[in-house]
Amino acid sequence: xxxxxxxxxxxxxxxSRSSGGSSNPAVALNKLLNAPRLSATKFRTKEDxxxxxxxxxxxxxxxxxxxxxxxxLRPRIWKLLLRVDGPLAGDTYIQYIAxxxxxxREKIRNDTFRTLATDMEFxxxxxxxxxxxxxDAFVWRNxxxxxxxxxxxxxxxxxxxxxxxxLYTLSSELxxxxxxSRFIEIECPLYVQPTLExxxxxxxxxxxxLQIADPELFQHLRSKNLSAEIYAFPSVxxxxxxxxxxxxxxxxxxxLLAFGVHLNILCVIAQLxxxxxxxxxxxxxxxxxxxxxxxxxxPVIEIAVALVRDLPVELYDELVRHPFEIxx
Numbered sequence: 225x226x227x228x229x230x231x232x233x234x235x236x237x238x239x240s241r242s243s244g245g246s247s248n249p250a251v252a253l254n255k256l257l258n259a260p261r262l263s264a265t266k267f268r269t270k271e272d273x274x275x276x277x278x279x280x281x282x283x284x285x286x287x288x289x290x291x292x293x294x295x296x297l298r299p300r301i302w303k304l305l306l307r308v309d310g311p312l313a314g315d316t317y318i319q320y321i322a323x324x325x326x327x328x329r330e331k332i333r334n335d336t337f338r339t340l341a342t343d344m345e346f347x348x349x350x351x352x353x354x355x356x357x358x359x360d361a362f363v364w365r366n367x368x369x370x371x372x373x374x375x376x377x378x379x380x381x382x383x384x385x386x387x388x389x390x391l392y393t394l395s396s397e398l399x400x401x402x403x404x405s406r407f408i409e410i411e412c413p414l415y416v417q418p419t420l421e422x423x424x425x426x427x428x429x430x431x432x433x434l435q436i437a438d439p440e441l442f443q444h445l446r447s448k449n450l451s452a453e454i455y456a457f458p459s460v461x462x463x464x465x466x467x468x469x470x471x472x473x474x475x476x477x478x479x480l481l482a483f484g485v486h487l488n489i490l491c492v493i494a495q496l497x498x499x500x501x502x503x504x505x506x507x508x509x510x511x512x513x514x515x516x517x518x519x520x521x522x523p524v525i526e527i528a529v530a531l532v533r534d535l536p537v538e539l540y541d542e543l544v545r546h547p548f549e550i551x552x
Contacts, residue, residue: 231532231540232285232483249283250293256280257300280304281482285529288522289478298474299394305481306406314398320361327367328379332359335384343470350391358387358401365405375550377409380416382423382461389465389477412485412547415461425546426460427452430489433543437493437534444504455513456492463488467495467519475521479528486544487528494527495519 256276259268268276280301289298303309326332336355340346359379366377386408390400408415414422430452435442445451458466463485465473480488495516496503503509532540 232281232479232487232529233532248293249287250290250297252283253280253289253297253301254294256283257297257304277305284478284482285525288475298478299399301478302390302393302403302481303399306403306411308399308402308406312398312402316365317361317398317401320364321357323364324360326360326363326379328363329356329360331379332356332363332384335381339384339388340465340468340470343468346388346392346470350388354391354397355384355387358391358397358404359383361401362387362405362408366409375409375413375417377413377416378418380418380420382420383408383416385462385465386416389470389474392470393474407481410548412463414547414550415485420461422547423457423461424453425551426486426489427456429539429543429546430456430460430492432539433489433531433535434493434496436536436539437531438497438500441496441500441503445509448509450510450513452492455510459492459495459516460488464491464495464519467516469518472519472521476519476524479521479525484544485547487532489543490528490531491524493531494524497527498523 256279259276284301289301291298333356336352336359339352339355362377362383363379370376387400387404390404390407391397394400394403412422414425416422431442434445434452445455452460463480464476467473476491480491498520499512499517502512506512535543
């Protein structure tokens with residue numbers, strides 16, 4: 225999980241060159257990913273790994289992941305950022321699948337058929353049965369791990385859309401399952417509780433952040449009785465995966481996985497900023513907000529990074545923790 229001090233910041237061009245040692249982003253990223261152990265008997269320390277992750281995040285912020293140059297980069301980087309490495313438990317996944325329909329199968333089937341239904345590229349790569357298997361397996365996994373000290377996980381609304389980018393991006397269904405499970409259980413567990421506690425906290429934080437970042441826009445929306453709960457629920461619930469095109473969603477998720485899913489709240493505000501003039505001039509802004517314009521990841525990320533600097537430390541700390549920290 226991201227710590228409150230891990231605020232994304234734009235770096236200078238000299239920092240960029242020193243981070244990767246190459247002006248070619250794909251080469252720089254591969255150099256980091258392929259860094260060997262220090263010697264035949266000495267492996268990299270935790271500090272070495274953390275330093276490598278910092279450099280990796282910086283490169284992602286500066287230039288994104290150049291998948292057109294090397295299609296293997298995104299799945300490798302996502303696994304690294306989620307700390308899904310080493311041999312994966314394939315037998316365990318097969319055992320979950322062999323158990324058949326999970327207790328939540330009916331709810332899963334009610335959602336999977338419409339997952340990114342208008343994206344033909346997604347539909348050609350990710351079949352509905354793959355989504356069903358992964359989500360059933362996730363339910364079985366947590367059915368077996370129930371504990372009084374651990375948050376319970378069942379299938380909830382929106383989980384199908386959160387699973388979709390992993391199945392589309394990762395090289396295998398097994399890798400997608402492990403990355404998705406890690407993502408849900410560690411990065412945003414409160415987003416998938418039965419009450420969607422993390423989502424509702426995020427929506428309230430969105431209102432508070434918008435009020436600080438753009439009081440005029442905030443007041444205009446409030447004058448129309450529009451709070452984030454009304455217009456931003458899908459974007460917060462799905463971490464913007466509900467807004468096409470998928471290629472831009474994946475670029476945005478590169479950023480969110482690198483710096484923390486809490487920043488999605490600022491990414492939603494960034495999308496409002498890109499619509500600002502239209503919203504302010506509209507007598508019925510909800511007509512505009514009912515369907516957000518096509519996602520533009522790069523300007524959204526740039527605005528979100530700038531917004532970080534405008535937030536009080538206490539509010540940013542609350543933003544960081546809202547996807548996973550239980551309020552007492």
